[in-house]
Amino acid sequence: xxxxxxxxxxxxxxxxxxxxxxxxxxxxxxxxxxxxxxxxxxxxxxxxxxxxxxxxxxxxxxxxxxxxxxxxxxxxxxxxxxxxxxxxx
Amino acid sequence: xxxxxxxxxxxxxxxxxxxxxxxxxxxxxxxxxxxxxxxxxxxxxxxxxxxxxxxxxxxxxxxxxxxxxxxxxxxxxxxxxxxxxxxxxxxxxxxxxxxxxxxxxxxxxxxxxxxxxxxxxxxxxxxxxxxxxxxxxxxxxxxxxxxxxxxxxxxxxxxxxxxxxxxxxxxxxxxxxxxxxxxxxxxxxxxxxxxxxxxxxxxxxxxxxxxxxxxxxxxxxxxxxxxxxxxxxxxxxxxxxxxxxxxxxxxxxxxxxxxxxxxxxxxxxxxxxxxxxxxxxxxxxxxxxxxxxxxxxxxxxxxxxxxxxxxxxxxxxxxxxxxxxxxxxxxxxxxxxxxxxxxxxxxxxxxxxxxxxxxxxxxxxxxxxxxxxxxxxxxxxxxxxxxxxxxxxxxxxxxxxxxxxxxxxxxxxxxxxxxxxxxxxxxxxxxxxxxxxxxxxxxxxxxxxxxxx
Numbered sequence: 001x002x003x004x005x006x007x008x009x010x011x012x013x014x015x016x017x018x019x020x021x022x023x024x025x026x027x028x029x030x031x032x033x034x035x036x037x038x039x040x041x042x043x044x045x046x047x048x049x050x051x052x053x054x055x056x057x058x059x060x061x062x063x064x065x066x067x068x069x070x071x072x073x074x075x076x077x078x079x080x081x082x083x084x085x086x087x088x089x
Numbered sequence: 090x091x092x093x094x095x096x097x098x099x100x101x102x103x104x105x106x107x108x109x110x111x112x113x114x115x116x117x118x119x120x121x122x123x124x125x126x127x128x129x130x131x132x133x134x135x136x137x138x139x140x141x142x143x144x145x146x147x148x149x150x151x152x153x154x155x156x157x158x159x160x161x162x163x164x165x166x167x168x169x170x171x172x173x174x175x176x177x178x179x180x181x182x183x184x185x186x187x188x189x190x191x192x193x194x195x196x197x198x199x200x201x202x203x204x205x206x207x208x209x210x211x212x213x214x215x216x217x218x219x220x221x222x223x224x225x226x227x228x229x230x231x232x233x234x235x236x237x238x239x240x241x242x243x244x245x246x247x248x249x250x251x252x253x254x255x256x257x258x259x260x261x262x263x264x265x266x267x268x269x270x271x272x273x274x275x276x277x278x279x280x281x282x283x284x285x286x287x288x289x290x291x292x293x294x295x296x297x298x299x300x301x302x303x304x305x306x307x308x309x310x311x312x313x314x315x316x317x318x319x320x321x322x323x324x325x326x327x328x329x330x331x332x333x334x335x336x337x338x339x340x341x342x343x344x345x346x347x348x349x350x351x352x353x354x355x356x357x358x359x360x361x362x363x364x365x366x367x368x369x370x371x372x373x374x375x376x377x378x379x380x381x382x383x384x385x386x387x388x389x390x391x392x393x394x395x396x397x398x399x400x401x402x403x404x405x406x407x408x409x410x411x412x413x414x415x416x417x418x419x420x421x422x423x424x425x426x427x428x429x430x431x432x433x434x435x436x437x438x439x440x441x442x443x444x445x446x447x448x449x450x451x452x453x454x455x456x457x458x459x460x461x462x463x464x465x466x467x468x469x470x471x472x473x474x475x476x477x478x479x480x481x482x483x484x485x486x487x488x489x490x491x492x493x494x495x496x497x498x499x500x501x502x503x504x505x506x507x508x509x510x511x512x513x514x515x516x517x518x519x520x521x522x523x524x525x526x527x528x529x530x531x532x533x534x535x536x537x538x539x540x541x542x
Contacts, residue, residue: 006098043094076158077158079158082100082157082346085342086342086343
């Protein structure tokens with residue numbers, strides 16, 4: 001199962017570190033990553049593989065939500081299929 | 090992933106800012122095998138069957154919402170028309186059946202259960218009569234049960250005795266639920282050409298041509314369509330149609346994914362996907378505002394019917410390309426109380442009852458959630474139903490009337506229904522009598538199906 005993580009908000013030090021730390025702890029592999037900074041606005045997207053994840057989806061989502069609240073950014077995780085389905089025939 | 094990122098953000102934007110959502114996951118359950126000459130036994134079977142099959146409906150809906158990040162607003166149940174299920178029991182009131190449905194709905198945590206219904210387009214069975222006469226009390230005493238009656242089809246014509254009776258039933262329901270602005274009427278739909286797989290309330294029921302159990306999904310997204318149209322301001326109407334089609338495609342695909350996933354997890358076959366632009370009273374979730382975006386100063390002015398025809402057709406085309414299981418009603422709903430733009434159009438005098446009726450000849454359903462004065466006569470309400478049924482029967486489309494004669498209220502006041510049902514200004518209806526026409530009863534024969542001009 002693959003998912004897309006998106007992080008949007010004001011740029012600051014250590015965003016990628018904080019997100020990847022949670023992913024590492026839960027044995028989630030990052031397959032692709034891209035980020036841009038536009039007028040101080042940080043946007044990052046990650047394609048992650050959840051097949052060897054050692055917790056359930058909800059738990060991972062909760063951890064990312066908590067981190068998002070702590071560092072004041074929007075962090076979302078959604079299964080990849082929704083994007084594929086909506087934009088590809 | 091850079092090319093891909095545009096799509097990812099488009100989807101997130103649609104969900105977060107433009108209110109794209111899965112409006113309902115509706116589980117259709119056949120109750121035909123629950124029929125019993127002993128009513129109490131039948132009800133036990135009904136309760137057991139619903140609570141067993143739908144036990145995980147809400148849980149699975151919530152899981153999918155979390156994993157895909159797309160809101161699933163309602164989880165609902167539709168059952169076989171109760172007139173068919175209950176008639177063997179020879180009871181003279183079906184209130185107990187409705188209570189059983191209400192309790193089963195509460196037990197599994199769904200907010201509406203549809204199917205307290207009867208199909209009487211050509212005539213009444215004993216069961217149909219008992220059911221229809223039970224409607225006012227049922228809608229007063231239950232919380233989650235929704236009712237519908239099909240009074241006409243293109244094949245059978247219009248049962249005017251049923252139309253006349255429904256005028257009375259609507260008034261009685263309004264009176265019994267008078268302490269809640271006649272809310273009972275918001276849970277009652279009178280159909281022509283009712284569809285058997287519609288997932289949307291209050292008109293959902295499980296038709297007898299449907300399987301044992303099935304998942305039907307309703308997707309919505311008026312806000313997404315409006316935003317998409319903002320990007321083609323001033324361009325010709327075929328560009329507008331193309332843009333709506335593309336947007337409808339994307340929305341439908343999200344619904345298809347969710348439908349497949351719910352079906353897989355519940356091990357219940359996926360029936361149909363109904364792509365309907367179903368508005369809510371929230372700002373940015375309005376069908377009227379789409380029509381205004383197409384170029385009308387206020388919804389209801391001249392040109393509204395044409396704009397709505399374009400919208401309804403383009404939505405269907407986009408939806409059909411995106412999924413091979415499109416069904417239900419699929420198109421644009423135009424409920425008044427549930428649409429912030431419609432409410433505004435009524436308030437400023439742009440949208441009248443007669444214009445709404447014209448719009449129903451090209452929208453996906455009919456006169457929906459319209460509040461009228463409490464002293465509107467039974468025969469006038471019946472005549473409104475007859476007009477609407479005629480539009481459906483002649484044009485081979487589903488039409489419906491969900492009208493609320495708000496007890497004790499007059500034109501200029503407003504009715505509050507709360508939640509997704511919203512609020513509505515009371516609209517005037519014609520004061521000249523239709524009494525003699527309605528009191529004739531009988532049937533309007535089925536129309537000719539050729540020589541179409």
